[in-house]
Amino acid sequence: MSEKIIMSETEIKRALTRIAHEIVERNKGCEDLVFVGMQTRGLPLAQRLAAQIEAFEAVPVPVGSLDISFYRDDLASLDLRHIVQRTDIPVHISGKRLVLVDDVLFTGRSIRAALDALIDFGRPRDIQLMVLVDRGHRQLPIRADYVGKNIPTSIQEDIQVRLKEIDGRDEVALIFGEQT
Amino acid sequence: MNLLIKGGHILDPSQGLDAIGDLYIVEGKITWVEPLKEKRPLGKFAVIPASGLLVCPGFVDLHCHLRQPGYEDKETIASGTRAAAKGGFTTLCCMPNTKPPVDSQAVVEYVQRTAHTEGVVRVYPIGCISKGLKGEELAEMGELAAAGVMAYSDDGQPVTSSRLMRHALEYSLAFGRPIIDHCEDKALSADGAMNEGWVATRLGLKGIPAAAEEAIVARDIALAELTGACLHIAHVSTAGSVDLLRRAKDKGLAVTAEVTPHHLTLTEERVMGFSTQTAHHTASALWYDTNAKVNPPLRSEKDRQALLEALKDDTIDAIATDHAPHTIVDKLCEFDAAAFGISGLETALGCLLSLVHSGQLDLKLLISKLTWEPVRILEIKKASLFPTSPLPWGLGTLQMGAPGDVTIFDPSKEWVVNPNTFASKGKNTPWAGCQLKGQVMATVVAGNLAYRDDSLRLEGQSA
Amino acid sequence: MRTNSLIKMERHHIIDLDDFSQEEIALIFATTDAMKEILSREIRRVPTLRGKTIVTLFYEPSTRTRVSFELAAKNLGADVVNVTSSTASVAKGESIIDTMRTLEALGADVIVIRHFQSGVPCLMAQHLQISVINAGDGCHAHPSQALLDLYTIREKLGHIEGLKVVIVGDILHSRVARSNIWGLSAMGAQVVLCGPPTLIPQELRRPQPLKGGECPFPPLTIQENLDRALEEADVVMVLRLQKERQEGGLLPSLREYIQLYQLNSARLSRAHLHALVMHPGPMNEGIEITPEVAHGPQSVVEDQVTNGVAVRMALLYMVTGGKG
Numbered sequence: 030m031s032e033k034i035i036m037s038e039t040e041i042k043r044a045l046t047r048i049a050h051e052i053v054e055r056n057k058g059c060e061d062l063v064f065v066g067m068q069t070r071g072l073p074l075a076q077r078l079a080a081q082i083e084a085f086e087a088v089p090v091p092v093g094s095l096d097i098s099f100y101r102d103d104l105a106s107l108d109l110r111h112i113v114q115r116t117d118i119p120v121h122i123s124g125k126r127l128v129l130v131d132d133v134l135f136t137g138r139s140i141r142a143a144l145d146a147l148i149d150f151g152r153p154r155d156i157q158l159m160v161l162v163d164r165g166h167r168q169l170p171i172r173a174d175y176v177g178k179n180i181p182t183s184i185q186e187d188i189q190v191r192l193k194e195i196d197g198r199d200e201v202a203l204i205f206g207e208q209t
Numbered sequence: 210m211n212l213l214i215k216g217g218h219i220l221d222p223s224q225g226l227d228a229i230g231d232l233y234i235v236e237g238k239i240t241w242v243e244p245l246k247e248k249r250p251l252g253k254f255a256v257i258p259a260s261g262l263l264v265c266p267g268f269v270d271l272h273c274h275l276r277q278p279g280y281e282d283k284e285t286i287a288s289g290t291r292a293a294a295k296g297g298f299t300t301l302c303c304m305p306n307t308k309p310p311v312d313s314q315a316v317v318e319y320v321q322r323t324a325h326t327e328g329v330v331r332v333y334p335i336g337c338i339s340k341g342l343k344g345e346e347l348a349e350m351g352e353l354a355a356a357g358v359m360a361y362s363d364d365g366q367p368v369t370s371s372r373l374m375r376h377a378l379e380y381s382l383a384f385g386r387p388i389i390d391h392c393e394d395k396a397l398s399a400d401g402a403m404n405e406g407w408v409a410t411r412l413g414l415k416g417i418p419a420a421a422e423e424a425i426v427a428r429d430i431a432l433a434e435l436t437g438a439c440l441h442i443a444h445v446s447t448a449g450s451v452d453l454l455r456r457a458k459d460k461g462l463a464v465t466a467e468v469t470p471h472h473l474t475l476t477e478e479r480v481m482g483f484s485t486q487t488a489h490h491t492a493s494a495l496w497y498d499t500n501a502k503v504n505p506p507l508r509s510e511k512d513r514q515a516l517l518e519a520l521k522d523d524t525i526d527a528i529a530t531d532h533a534p535h536t537i538v539d540k541l542c543e544f545d546a547a548a549f550g551i552s553g554l555e556t557a558l559g560c561l562l563s564l565v566h567s568g569q570l571d572l573k574l575l576i577s578k579l580t581w582e583p584v585r586i587l588e589i590k591k592a593s594l595f596p597t598s599p600l601p602w603g604l605g606t607l608q609m610g611a612p613g614d615v616t617i618f619d620p621s622k623e624w625v626v627n628p629n630t631f632a633s634k635g636k637n638t639p640w641a642g643c644q645l646k647g648q649v650m651a652t653v654v655a656g657n658l659a660y661r662d663d664s665l666r667l668e669g670q671s672a
Numbered sequence: 673m674r675t676n677s678l679i680k681m682e683r684h685h686i687i688d689l690d691d692f693s694q695e696e697i698a699l700i701f702a703t704t705d706a707m708k709e710i711l712s713r714e715i716r717r718v719p720t721l722r723g724k725t726i727v728t729l730f731y732e733p734s735t736r737t738r739v740s741f742e743l744a745a746k747n748l749g750a751d752v753v754n755v756t757s758s759t760a761s762v763a764k765g766e767s768i769i770d771t772m773r774t775l776e777a778l779g780a781d782v783i784v785i786r787h788f789q790s791g792v793p794c795l796m797a798q799h800l801q802i803s804v805i806n807a808g809d810g811c812h813a814h815p816s817q818a819l820l821d822l823y824t825i826r827e828k829l830g831h832i833e834g835l836k837v838v839i840v841g842d843i844l845h846s847r848v849a850r851s852n853i854w855g856l857s858a859m860g861a862q863v864v865l866c867g868p869p870t871l872i873p874q875e876l877r878r879p880q881p882l883k884g885g886e887c888p889f890p891p892l893t894i895q896e897n898l899d900r901a902l903e904e905a906d907v908v909m910v911l912r913l914q915k916e917r918q919e920g921g922l923l924p925s926l927r928e929y930i931q932l933y934q935l936n937s938a939r940l941s942r943a944h945l946h947a948l949v950m951h952p953g954p955m956n957e958g959i960e961i962t963p964e965v966a967h968g969p970q971s972v973v974e975d976q977v978t979n980g981v982a983v984r985m986a987l988l989y990m991v992t993g994g995k996g
């Protein structure tokens with residue numbers, strides 16, 4: 030297996046800054062805004078977006094975390110060494126504008142599970158989706174409202190997002206098999 | 210058919226015989242055994258090539274359950290005697306806990322007749338001590354002796370009443386036949402399913418303490434001393450019982466005892482899947498294995514060692530299988546609800562030889578405990594009534610004129626126990642899937658082949 | 673004592689805690705934490721086990737354990753069918769093998785079994801392809817109870833390692849005690865058993881190893897004097913005293929049992945101030961425990977019940993997941 034870095038630390042930072050502004054612009058401010066970061070790497074991304082918005086809007090945006098293990102449609106193939114992580118939605122979400130944050134958008138199944146999970150917490154005004162990377166290959170009618178970078182991939186390839194909070198550095202790598 | 214068993218390793222502990230050579234059976238009796246100086250018999254013989262095989266007197270089982278009449282779904286005389294032949298046993302003494310029990314001449318004769326027409330080995334029924342095995346009144350022991358029983362037992366149940374036991378022993382003096390007791394204090398063993406000990410505690414099963422057996426062994430020995438009668442203790446399982454027996458024998462009391470192959474080779478840990486053969490935890494698939502549920506229960510390693518020692522110093526006189534076949538339904542259920550017992554005739558030799566192969570037991574001693582020593586227990590002593598033994602003279606030996614009962618086995622042939630191939634209807638064995646070393650190749654009863662392994666080919670010879 | 677250093681995460685059946693490692697119990701705790709979050713929501717239900725059928729098969733009456741498993745299964749979106757000895761052929765003549773095979777053929781995914789005889793869940797696991805969870809068998813094991821006890825201790829005291837846990841009462845007949853002995857020892861607690869000598873298995877007094885070097889039980893302390901046993905205790909687990917024990921000749925009288933082994937305020941004061949009082953329920957208040965202690969500030973009996981649902985959700989999740 031080989032890998033190629035397709036987003037550097039700087040590029041990730043730029044993308045997040047742009048998206049923070051897009052979110053504020055589209056929602057005409059940050060009133061009622063709530064970020065929900067999907068475990069594991071969506072959560073630090075959501076925290077970074079909230080910090081940026083707070084920096085230029087001077088308003089704190091609540092950040093929640095969501096683990097979708099209990100909403101997946103592939104329980105049978107679940108690796109149980111995977112520890113179910115914290116779900117913590119700090120505010121009542123009814124009437125709120127939710128921005129769901131994840132690292133990679135691929136088949137769309139995780140987002141489907143996340144939407145089901147969020148609905149169980151209440152009835153938000155709307156739910157928007159932010160992803161750092163959209164690699165295509167959707168299996169469900171789901172699209173992102175905010176995308177850091179579109180990266181067309183083949184189905185055999187893999188995208189790994191690495192973040193300082195978890196992996197010690199910021200980068201996005203494309204993993205691909207040996208050329209034959 | 211006259212038989213020549215050629216070139217085998219002949220072992221007959223009754224006469225200290227240990228030689229390589231030939232053995233002739235003419236008209237159902239032993240007529241010539243190596244190294245006899247006299248002329249060999251002439252005529253036509255079917256020849257069993259026995260080179261590399263052990264040739265010994267047919268095994269005598271003092272204690273088995275053939276279940277007929279009444280429990281033919283568990284075993285019949287036909288299936289049980291075929292299992293015996295496959296296991297090398299040529300004589301079976303069957304316990305009277307049938308339905309109806311063997312407490313009358315009619316039932317004795319039924320068993321004898323059925324064994325004669327349908328059985329393939331010798332069968333001698335043991336009579337009841339009490340009428341209907343109820344433990345209340347003595348059975349008609351005289352009538353039973355007249356009909357041909359050579360011992361009395363209520364096996365399956367102890368004789369609970371000490372008074373009845375005393376009277377049974379006293380009354381038996383007239384017939385010189387032993388009283389065989391299954392020693393268990395039911396108040397102590399109540400609802401127990403296995404040995405009381407670590408394994409029972411861990412598995413949450415109610416235990417049967419060693420004291421439940423020892424209390425009754427002690428009582429019976431005291432009564433044997435009081436009455437002077439012959440007492441035989443069935444399936445001894447604990448070190449404490451061994452101590453009591455040793456003291457009784459030192460006193461010169463007419464007390465004998467037997468031990469089973471499973472108590473000599475397995476311990477309580479087998480209920481959790483351990484076995485002395487493998488000494489490691491095999492699989493949780495063997496937890497609560499009802500095939501290891503037997504009464505008396507498999508005991509501790511300390512008990513097993515004591516039983517082996519007792520066998521060596523003749524505190525225990527004989528090995529008996531306590532073959533107790535059951536149906537699958539009797540065993541495939543909750544441990545507490547499962548029937549007690551092991552279908553043991555076909556595995557007895559293989560698992561006993563594991564003791565020989567591992568150096569725990571001497572081969573000659575083992576053969577002696579399976580052949581003439583059990584017969585000695587059944588000798589009728591000083592009977593004033595019905596003094597003729599139903600057992601033929603020389604049973605359990607290869608002496609001239611003895612019955613032509615011979616077991617031929619390969620001590621080093623390895624085989625894997627598969628209950629589905631058992632001749633017995635009882636597939637309840639704790640050795641299923643185990644590899645045993647030592648297999649019966651042929652069993653001869655009165656000069657006839659009762660069993661022959663497929664790999665053994667007979668030849669013809671005339672001289 | 674434990675030969676398996678690898679964590680056996682993918683468990684098909686849950687029969688007892690005797691082969692659970694500290695790591696595995698920690699994983700169950702983490703999953704239970706997540707389940708507790710679900711229980712704190714307004715809508716306490718997730719669709720994880722949607723389309724799965726859980727059968728509870730109870731041969732012994734036990735409302736609390738059965739309801740706890742039923743709620744756990746329903747909270748995870750499963751369908752639940754309850755079979756009890758009063759509603760089915762289970763009491764009369766039908767062989768247990770037949771019953772279990774029928775339930776499997778009918779399409780159950782998990783069987784939760786309670787039986788008055790030891791070893792029945794093991795028997796089922798040996799004969800069924802589907803998952804079996806032991807909800808208590810005879811005097812053998814009650815793994816979900818022990819796990820909820822462990823979870824409650826960790827929740828209240830922060831850790832389990834090094835704690836002194838006293839189990840008081842009828843150890844001989846207690847599956848709760850047996851499973852807790854395994855679980856507590858795996859987590860590094862010190863276990864003290866206390867009760868009248870007739871209700872403590874003889875073997876526990878004289879440790880002797882099995883063949884193969886495996887110890888049949890973890891190290892234990894036995895102390896017949898409750899006052900002494902309670903000194904410096906961090907947790908007191910009180911077991912239910914079955915009133916039949918007196919009739920079975922194991923106890924001279926309930927009166928004497930109360931005098932010697934009842935947990936009351938005076939006795940409890942010998943334990944640490946932070947000591948927890950636990951009981952698997954149902955309690956005989958006034959016999960093994962006084963009402964003041966049962967409902968006092970140190971009692972965590974109700975937490976045990978709440979945590980029971982979360983622990984059982986975690987167990988159901990763990991046996992149904994990972995079957996790819």
